[in-house]
Amino acid sequence: MKSLPLGRPTWVTIDLRALKWNLCQVRRMVGKNVEILAVVKANAYGHGAVACSHALLAAGADALGVATVEEAEELRLSGIKQTMVIFGLVQAHEVKRAVKLNVQPTVVSQKQLRMLNKAAQQLGKKVVVHLKLDTGMGRIGIQPAAAKSFVAGLKKYSHLTLGGMFTHFAQADGRDRKLLGRQMQRLQQAAAEVRKNTKAAFRVHAANSAAVMNTPDSHADMVRPGLMLYGLYPARRFASRVDLKPVLQWKTRIIQLKTVPAGTGLSYGHTFITRRKSRIATLPVGYADGFSRLLSNQGHVLIRGKRCPVVGRVCMDMCLVDVTRLNQAAEGDEVVLIGRQGQVRISADDQADLLDTISYEITCVIGNRVPRIIQGETK
Ligand SMILES: Cc1ncc(COP(=O)(O)O)c(C=O)c1O
Incomplete structure (x- = not known):
């Protein structure tokens, strides 16, 4: 695996073994001719x-x-x-x-x-x-x-x-x-x-x-x-026909954690006001990376194997998530935007459903400034 690039800790991993597996499934379905x-x-x-x-x-x-x-x-x-x-x-x-x-x-x-x-x-x-x-x-x-x-x-x-x-x-x-x-x-x-x-x-x-x-x-x-x-499947019901393996995971890290009192307004327009004393994590990913602004107060991410809600408006380069439930969350923790962490998974389809679109659009719009880390290369 290539090491993570220096710089902002927001990246995509691409698993070439999964890609090759999926191609083999196509070959199995269409035959050799x-x-x-x-x-x-x-x-x-x-x-x-x-x-x-x-x-x-x-x-x-x-x-x-x-x-x-x-x-x-x-x-x-x-x-x-x-x-x-x-x-x-x-x-x-x-x-x-x-x-x-x-x-x-x-x-x-x-x-x-x-x-x-x-x-x-x-x-x-x-x-x-x-x-x-x-x-x-x-x-x-x-x-x-x-x-x-x-x-x-x-x-x-x-x-x-x-x-x-x-x-x-x-x-x-x-x-x-x-x-x-x-x-x-x-x-x-x-x-x-x-x-x-x-x-x-x-x-x-x-x-x-x-x-x-x-x-x-x-x-x-x-x-x-x-x-x-x-x-990815064109429709969820096709999942029973063929076992495909997701190739892409999208990750970032907590860059700042803060505790704020009840009644605190968060991000542009204060569209989210905390109802209790809350721990809020800042993530270095925003709509300029393809993390849609429509996920404001709607989306989730995975931290320490738990789903954490996006709170307030997603900004161009950053967004906020509520980690009050996670006692041990710490700055530097890995965050999954799309992919698996422990037993939990957020798929491109889950994000697409929230945004009333299709998984094609979710992966296509992940921005160029998000490095793709290639895994499973055979040379
Ligand atoms: C001409 C053409 N062929 C094939 C494809 C592949 O379609 P899919 O990603 O649904 O397999 C596309 C994608 O839009 C296309 O435009």
Whole structure:
């Protein structure tokens, strides 16, 4: 384990053994003939894209998925050579950079094909593209009925080949799988039409984590799990299907402890007034680190294996918790914001429920100034 960085005692630990375990669960669910594109966009959902990507590839991921050219560049600079698909749309000013990085962009227009082909020609490269179909998400993609002529049009671009045809599900975690079924059918139908007319050995892919767990019919040639790799479930009921291990823990330490009398107002706006003589701990973590201000007077943290409530408003760099119940709490005590301490646990889902959001957002917004401490590296 890398030692803790000097500086403010607020950090995230990333357990690469858990990450690899979760990838093995995906492999077990999809079998050996389906490729796994591990989704590591948004800094691997806040977990640290470089370390996670190396670990996932070492554990058997076939490819990586990112959202932007910058994300791809960070990974290439770290020495990753494997297939990388960009889900977002590469903009005109980024085309050359993308081609140089040897990434596989998502395409939805002839204009993009022209730009990519020109850049590839100038740089003496070939570019593999993935055609995105909008089968029901309404985000990016062409209509499935247009796929055949789109791919036929690809033939005039000597430096481009079709590597994939894909879609994204609008609802893969629901009990009702009708919409997913319709989306999958549209994708398969379009792919079958295209296959009649081209020899290109492209992959069909659609399944995110929820579909990996919930709908084997959607696995196709390649799956694209993100969330489950990080040990989180798209819906709590999926926990009985597969044993995932959380990868991330978020911790800090008490930096000051004080005893205040009853009637003391705490933090901005005095939204919390003590009802009794209280022991209040100051923690060096705030909303600028991703510890949401909406957790003010709502959230909990773990100290000495006990849940302690957040009191008063969460500030930009600090927040307060009530430790009156803990006789032995001391300055320097480790505090868990997300993770386990003794028998108790606060999960990203627990925080998400409080904030009326999803665990994706909880881990993605943990700020860059919170160092990620990588554990379980095998070198
Ligand atoms: C295009 C695409 N594929 C796959 C994923 C992975 O989804 P999940 O994290 O639910 O597995 C995402 C995430 O949003 C995505 O945008």
